Amino acid sequence: MVEHAGRTPVHFGDEWWGSFADPFRVLATKVADFFAPPAEASKDDDMYEICIELPGVAEDDISVALDHGTLLVSGEKKVERHEEGKSFIFSEISYGKFQRSFRLPGDADGERISAAFSNGVLKVSIAKKETKSTRKEIPIHK
Structure with a gap:
C-alpha cells in the first residue's frame, strides 16, 4: 500500500483490481478528479x-x-507521453x-x-x- 497525504491509499492487490469491475466507482473517481x-x-x-x-x-x-x-x-x-505499446494501469x-x-x-x-x-x-x-x-x-x- 502506498499512502499520500490527502489521497486514498492505492492497494496493489485484489481490492485494487476489483475497481475495474465497477465502472460507476471508476466514473465517480474520474468526475471528482479535475x-x-x-x-x-x-x-x-x-x-x-x-x-x-x-x-x-x-x-x-x-x-x-x-x-x-x-x-x-x-x-x-x-501531455508528453509518446510511449508506444504502453498502457497505464492508473495515473494520478x-x-x-x-x-x-x-x-x-x-x-x-x-x-x-x-x-x-x-x-x-x-x-x-x-x-x-x-x-x-x-x-x-x-x-x-x-
Whole structure:
C-alpha cells in the first residue's frame, strides 16, 4: 500500500483490481478528479501574494490577467507521453487546461501586480493601495 497525504491509499492487490469491475466507482473517481492546481494566499502590511503549484507546466503555457477585480490564472499542462505499446494501469498526474480565479480585496492595487514563475510555482504579488489618513484635527474654540 502506498499512502499520500490527502489521497486514498492505492492497494496493489485484489481490492485494487476489483475497481475495474465497477465502472460507476471508476466514473465517480474520474468526475471528482479535475485539474485545479493547488494555491495558497498570504498577506502582509504592504502586499498580497498568491502562490500556485504548477509542476510540469511551461511558463509560456500560463496566462495571468485581471478582470474587474478578479485575478485569473489559466493555462495548460500538455501531455508528453509518446510511449508506444504502453498502457497505464492508473495515473494520478493531471493534464489538460486549468483556470483559477481569485477575487481581490478592495484594498488591492490592480495597477501594481507582478508575477514570477520558478521551480513549478507561480507567485503573483499584488500591492495594497496606499491609504491616506482621513483624520483631521478639529480645533476647539473658546
